[in-house]
Amino acid sequence: MTAGSAADAVRVLVVDDQELVREGIASLLGIQPGITVIGAVPDGRQAVEAAVAHHPDVVLMDVRMPVMDGVTAVAELAGRAPDCKVIMLTTFDDDEYVGRALGAGAIGYLLKNLPSAELAAAVRLAHAGVAQLDASVARRLAAGLSRPAPPDPDPVPAPAPAPALSALTARETDVLRLIATGSTNREIAGRLFLSEGTVKNHISRVLSRLGLRDRTHAAIYARDHGLL
Numbered sequence: 001m002t003a004g005s006a007a008d009a010v011r012v013l014v015v016d017d018q019e020l021v022r023e024g025i026a027s028l029l030g031i032q033p034g035i036t037v038i039g040a041v042p043d044g045r046q047a048v049e050a051a052v053a054h055h056p057d058v059v060l061m062d063v064r065m066p067v068m069d070g071v072t073a074v075a076e077l078a079g080r081a082p083d084c085k086v087i088m089l090t091t092f093d094d095d096e097y098v099g100r101a102l103g104a105g106a107i108g109y110l111l112k113n114l115p116s117a118e119l120a121a122a123v124r125l126a127h128a129g130v131a132q133l134d135a136s137v138a139r140r141l142a143a144g145l146s147r148p149a150p151p152d153p154d155p156v157p158a159p160a161p162a163p164a165l166s167a168l169t170a171r172e173t174d175v176l177r178l179i180a181t182g183s184t185n186r187e188i189a190g191r192l193f194l195s196e197g198t199v200k201n202h203i204s205r206v207l208s209r210l211g212l213r214d215r216t217h218a219a220i221y222a223r224d225h226g227l228l
Contacts (some may be wrong), residue, residue, distance in 0.1 A: 010127045013056040014040040015047040015073070016089075017065040021112070025060065025089070025119075032120035042066075044073030051081040057127045060119075061106070063090040063097050071100045078105040085126040089119075098137055107214065108132035121185075121196075130204065131214030138215070139182030165225055167209045173227070175202040179215055180222035 012035055016022040019042070026040040039050050044061070045068040051059060059077065061070040068076075074086050087108035088101045098109050107126050110119070111134045122132040165173060171192070178188045185203070189196045203215070212218050 009034050009036040010058055010123055011036050011038050011054075011056045012123055013038055013047065013050055013054070013059045013084075015042075015044065015059060015065070015070070016040075016062040017042045028116040029120060029123065032116065035120055035123060044068030044070055044076075047073050048076050048080060051077055051084050055081070056084055058123050059084050059086045060089045060123070061086050063088055063092050063101065071097070071104050074101060074104040074106050085129070087122060087126050087132065089114075093134070093136055095140065098133075102216065109137055110134050111136075121200075125200065128204070129214075130200075130207065131216055133215060135182060135184045135187070138184075138219070165227075168206060172202050172206050172209070175199065176206050176218060176222050177227045179203065179206075180219040180227055182219075 012029055014022055014026045014029070014037060016025065022040045022042065026037045029035050030037045038054050038056055041047050041050050043065045047059060047061060048068070050056075061073060063070040070088060070090070074088075077084050077086060086106045087110060088097075088106050089110050089112060090097070091112050093111060101109055107129070108122060108131050110122060110132060114122070114134075125132055168176065174192055175188060178191060183191065185196050185199045188194070189199045192199070194202075203218075206212070206218060207214070210218070210221060212221055
């Protein structure tokens with residue numbers, strides 16, 4: 001397959017049932033620095049087999065496929081290849097698919113109209129453990145979080161408090177607030193007059209300092225702490 005030149009390149013497996021799309025994504029990613037495409041397969045079953053055999057760092061997974069769909073494959077990979085980070089890459093901008101995919105263990109949900117450079121950036125961030133959501137998906141999530149939850153008829157004890165916002169700098173707090181509104185890295189950079197690289201560094205520090213797993217949990221944290 002096509003490959004980046006760096007010895008420590010992120011190893012990527014592409015999974016899509018449309019051959020033209022599959023090979024196109026593999027070719028576009030293969031010329032991106034720091035990325036090696038180790039395979040491209042047409043269904044979830046072959047994705048699981050290839051991941052177990054070749055140990056990719058990141059799997060780009062379509063949702064609807066024959067033999068085994070993408071969500072089922074994500075759940076199986078969680079047990080058989082837990083070190084793989086899976087990004088759903090699809091044309092289906094559907095809340096049900098988003099919820100099922102993230103619930104199965106996917107670290108991101110992106111649409112196929114993403115520019116190749118942004119897709120490559122998402123692959124690198126996924127390898128680093130940073131979640132990536134399509135902007136429209138993130139905005140709907142933020143809108144849902146902003147609605148008050150119905151009262152719990154059987155309340156349970158509150159969990160231990162998360163690290164305080166005082167752990168963040170003023171700029172990191174600004175970044176967290178914009179994450180919660182569903183802003184992309186590019187939009188955050190424009191709003192705060194920063195480079196996208198600086199935004200990514202701020203996001204990594206926010207997640208680390210607050211003990212959060214990904215952008216979704218960051219949005220929830222921001223809602224719970226009055227930043228929306």
